[in-house]
Amino acid sequence: MLSRISRLLIVVLLLISALPACGYWPGTSKTVTITVVYGSEKKEWLEPLVAAYNAARRKTPDGAVIEVVATPMGSIEAAEAIVAGTLQPTVWSPASSLYIPVANAAWRSQHADDLVVGDPPKLVLSPVVIAIWKPMAEVLGWPDKPLGWADIAALATSPEGWGAYGYPEWGTFKLGHTHPDYSNSGLIAVIAEAYAGAGKQRGLTLQDLQSPEVRSFMLDVESSIIHYGISTGFFAERMFELGPSYLSAAVLYENLVVAQESKRLAGQSAQLPVVAIYPKEGTFWSDHPYAILNAPWVTAEQRAAAEDLLGYLLDRPQQLRALELGFRPADTDIPLGAPLDAQHGVDPTQPQTVLEIPPATVIAGVQALWREVKKPVDVIALLDVSGSMSGERIAAARTSLLEFINLLDDRDGLEIILFSDDLVTLTPLSPLGEKRQEVLRKVSGVVEGGNTRLYDAVYTAYQDMRERGNPAHIRAMIVLSDGEDTASEVQLPELLRTISNLSEGGTAPKIFTIAFGEDADREVLRKIAEATGGKQYDSDPKNLRQIYAEIATFF
Amino acid sequence: MPTPRLNKLIFLVYMLMTAGVFIAALASPAVRAVAYAPLRDLLLPPPRPIVVSVLYSTEKAAWLEEAVARFQATQPQVDGRPIAIQLARSGSREIYLAVLDGSAKPDIISPASTLQIHILQDLSAGQFGTPVVNAADRQTCRQVLRSPLVLVAWEERAQVLWGDQRAGDLWLQLQTALTDPGGWQKYGRPEWGYIKFGHTNPLKSNSGFQTILLMTYSYFGKTSGLTSADILGDEDYQAWFTAFEGAISRFGESTGTYMQEIVAYGPSMYDMVAVYEATAIEYMDRAVGRYGALRVYYPPATSMSDHPFCILQADWVTPEKARAAQMFLDYLTTPELQQLALLEHGFRPVEPGVPLEQPGSPFNRYAANGLRVDLPPEVETPPGDVLNTLLDFWARNIQR
Incomplete structure (x- = not known):
């Protein structure tokens, strides 16, 4: 009897003691999800790491399984959405700390404390550089002669362009940087221009921004910009894909130069080699801070999970991976070595000095000044109003176009063409300022019906742009279509021949095409966009606004 | 008494004792150690640490x-x-x-x-x-x-600024170099931009606090007897101090993370900083792997953590x-x-039995980087109200 009880007891005890080992214990199945919004230029590093992290099913100290959802986004765009409350991530990791004081100042107008408290830890580092094709850099005296923002500005504003250096076949000097209202590197580029214009390396003030020298200097440099763009990573892709005739140089991060050179050395890119210029006046660091937000939507549990992810990203294997991809690791135990070397177009002993980060008010001042001196755009919007656009589609197209028009300045030129059986020019190419209300009213009244004369419409718009567009402006066409061409007189090969202008380089008119809905002729729209160095987007009524907004960042 | 019964009795007494120990162990962790180990770990809750x-x-x-x-x-x-x-x-x-x-x-x-x-x-x-x-x-x-406050600089740059034999008051020289609008240009290295020095925020971190205290002592040319009247009553001092601090772009939050950043970014960000000697030692080798050697300088009088x-x-x-x-x-x-x-x-x-100079000691290893065993005199720690006056002055005039 006794023995039977004790046997039973032993079995029960064994079972109980085995439970935790098998993981069957109450409480372990709980999951905590955190969202990370980060600057797109570290996507190649972060995305696979987050996947591996999720697969490892790591737990918080309280035992909840951590799940990470990470989304790349322009640094400044993200800041504005977070402050507005439309984006509520647990962690914000922009490309640099530059914009944090600005975000904090905006946040404080509605909250008692800062959005980002103290000095957040940095994940990886990379200096801001001017990426330029190696033969062009050599003509400028690289690597022996130190070059800076002022040299680039002088070249950008010289009417002879590369001709002044004996290379007229390279055409004008074409510079690119991203949109300073959306992307960190674009903002850095315009702050550096302001410093160079003021002849300073620190202590930039609002007074400096009012001086005629600073204004005319920025105006000059911005005149050589071929177009802006939403994110630095995307900008680098275009430069390395379309080559030297498209863009001579662009403001990028060092890691993007290393990544391209690694690709080229591995035979995955047939472009010329590219090198990094570290501006002699000084530059800024992209330092990828990891900020766990001090926002009401971040719970204590999410905070603990975010701390764990941070620890993982700073661990040696992940930091070594960052070095392989061309970043300078935040972990100082890791020496700077290959691929940070001359073979990959960069110099790890550079930069020699930095420009001082201005206070939030001055940063906002630089952004405001840039909006005044930026290159204007001439844009022709082509809208498919054939019968198939009825209902939700035409409504979404109208609203999105109205919002797009509101993103344009008074100085910008706008033409709108509606195409179905006929081509109707709703408004011809002329400055928006004098006709804004009238145009908005007309767009609100657009209705659908008839066939799709896509080729004729694009052909006509292209002719209009050639005739009436200002070559000193950014010139672009946006084509929205939801079906195949059914009634054009012009045929596709002829159209493509007419609009193919890649040999003219980055300043030629660009066509952006939006394939709207399932029936759109995606392939044709892609060909049209690529013939001009533009871009094709897939869209539906839900994301159309977003796509127009993204196209607007080119201007 | 027949043997089986005796056995049973012994068994029973043993069981009772064991149970007693276990129950006693629940009340007092000291008894726990006596209990039969495999069963103890299985049955008894672990003693609360x-x-x-x-x-x-x-x-x-x-x-x-x-x-x-x-x-x-x-x-x-x-x-x-x-x-x-x-x-x-x-x-x-x-x-x-x-x-x-x-x-x-x-x-x-x-x-x-x-x-x-x-x-x-x-x-x-x-x-x-x-x-x-x-x-x-x-x-x-x-x-x-123990660890004194030191100035740590990128060796290449310190060489250009001070050469091999630096003489004179470190803080006075540094203030002059920092506030010169010519920056490194004056030393023939325009590509290095302005001269960049840093210390931590004295309201948050002890090394920043020590730094501004040592600067102030140096200005008045003394190592003891600092008064609130010195700080509040001397406009020349205030102008000197404000210009010194005005040349600093960013104050770190804590000494350790500040030093980490200096080595991570390299001389482009900071030419030199004030940190603890131990912090400087910790980063000597890492600095070489990143941007080159560091060099340590001792101020004319020091303050000890x-x-x-x-x-x-x-x-x-x-x-x-x-x-x-x-x-x-x-x-x-x-x-x-x-x-x-x-x-x-x-x-x-602090243990006198552990000598600074011994095999493997960083004081041997980094002697060429300026590290030394003998220290300058320590400044007197002023009374609380004087310390508060200095912090208040910093908070009102420098903090940003």
């Missing part, structure tokens, strides 16, 4: 974490209950502010300097009636590591916690731990 929480300043993190691991490995106990040390980091000033406002209830605090213990002692006496620490009690409040560990005299520190805390404190000053602090982490031991 005595948790000793330590709130300490960041720069000694690496040594302290290692110290705790070694201490735990000795399986220390009080009354049969294991001791668990729980570490939390903070800035030196935040440590005493957190104790004062009740947001932290640590058993041991260890700011970077006895300076903060004095401040806490004064302020807590005023606030609670009795002080929560007693700096004079060598048993419960003990200096454990002495890393006191003090057991709080507060109602949450129970007698058994106090005993456990005392054991931990005693362990930190053993020659083994002092040796570890010197060889692996660059601190100067």
Whole structure:
């Protein structure tokens, strides 16, 4: 009897003691999800790491399984959405700390404390550089002669362009940087221009921004910009894909130069080699801070999970991976070595000095000044109003176009063409300022019906742009279509021949095409966009606004 | 009595005793050790550990974490209950502010300097009636590591600025170099831009506080007797000090993370910074792997971080916690731990039996980088009201 009880007891005890080992214990199945919004230029590093992290099913100290959802986004765009409350991530990791004081100042107008408290830890580092094709850099005296923002500005504003250096076949000097209202590197580029214009390396003030020298200097440099763009990573892709005739140089991060050179050395890119210029006046660091937000939507549990992810990203294997991809690791135990070397177009002993980060008010001042001196755009919007656009589609197209028009300045030129059986020019190419209300009213009244004369419409718009567009402006066409061409007189090969202008380089008119809905002729729209160095987007009524907004960042 | 019955009786008595031990063990952890081990671990709840929480300043993190691991490995106990040390980091000033406002209830605090213990002692006496620490009690409040404030510079740049033989008052020279609008151009290196110096925020970090104190002493050409009237009544000093601090772009939050950033970014960001000697030593090799050698300079008079560990005299520190805390404190000053602090982490031991110059010592290894055993004199720590005057002046005129 006794023995039977004790046997039973032993079995029960064994079972109980085995439970935790098998993981069957109450409480372990709980999951905590955190969202990370980060600057797109570290996507190649972060995305696979987050996947591996999720697969490892790591737990918080309280035992909840951590799940990470990470989304790349322009640094400044993200800041504005977070402050507005439309984006509520647990962690914000922009490309640099530059914009944090600005975000904090905006946040404080509605909250008692800062959005980002103290000095957040940095994940990886990379200096801001001017990426330029190696033969062009050599003509400028690289690597022996130190070059800076002022040299680039002088070249950008010289009417002879590369001709002044004996290379007229390279055409004008074409510079690119991203949109300073959306992307960190674009903002850095315009702050550096302001410093160079003021002849300073620190202590930039609002007074400096009012001086005629600073204004005319920025105006000059911005005149050589071929177009802006939403994110630095995307900008680098275009430069390395379309080559030297498209863009001579662009403001990028060092890691993007290393990544391209690694690709080229591995035979995955047939472009010329590219090198990094570290501006002699000084530059800024992209330092990828990891900020766990001090926002009401971040719970204590999410905070603990975010701390764990941070620890993982700073661990040696992940930091070594960052070095392989061309970043300078935040972990100082890791020496700077290959691929940070001359073979990959960069110099790890550079930069020699930095420009001082201005206070939030001055940063906002630089952004405001840039909006005044930026290159204007001439844009022709082509809208498919054939019968198939009825209902939700035409409504979404109208609203999105109205919002797009509101993103344009008074100085910008706008033409709108509606195409179905006929081509109707709703408004011809002329400055928006004098006709804004009238145009908005007309767009609100657009209705659908008839066939799709896509080729004729694009052909006509292209002719209009050639005739009436200002070559000193950014010139672009946006084509929205939801079906195949059914009634054009012009045929596709002829159209493509007419609009193919890649040999003219980055300043030629660009066509952006939006394939709207399932029936759109995606392939044709892609060909049209690529013939001009533009871009094709897939869209539906839900994301159309977003796509127009993204196209607007080119201007 | 037949044998089977005797056996049964013995078995029964044994079972009762065993059960008794187990029941007694539930009430007193000291008895637990007597209980039959395999069954004990299976049946009895593990004895609750005595948790000793330590709130300490960041720069000694690496040594302290290692110290705790070694201490735990000795399986220390009080009354049969294991001791668990729980570490939390903070800035030196935040440590005493957190104790004062009740947001932290640590058993041991260890700011970077006895300076903060004095401040806490004064302020807590005023606030609670009795002080929560007693700096004079060598048993419960003990200096454990020492490290002076130094200037650490990228060697290549320091060479250009000062050459091999730097002479004269370090702070006065530095102020002149920093405030010259020509920057490095004056030294023939325009590509280095303006001269960049930095120290931590004195309101948050002890090394920043020490730096502005040493600057101020240097300006007045003395090492003791600093008064509030010196700071508030001398416009020339104020102009000199404001220009000095105005040339600093960014003040770090804590000494350890600040030094980490300096080595991560390299000389483009900072030419030189004021940190602890131990912090500089910690980064010597890493700096070489990143941007080159560092060089250490000693100011004309120094201020020492002495890393006191003090057991709080507060109602949450129970007698058994106090005993456990005392054991931990005693362990930190053993020659083994002092040796570890010197060889692996660059601190100067308080234990006289551990010499600075010995095989493997950083004071031998980095002698060529300017590290030296003999120190300049220490400045006198001014009274609390003078320290507060200096901090207030900084907060009103410099902080941004």
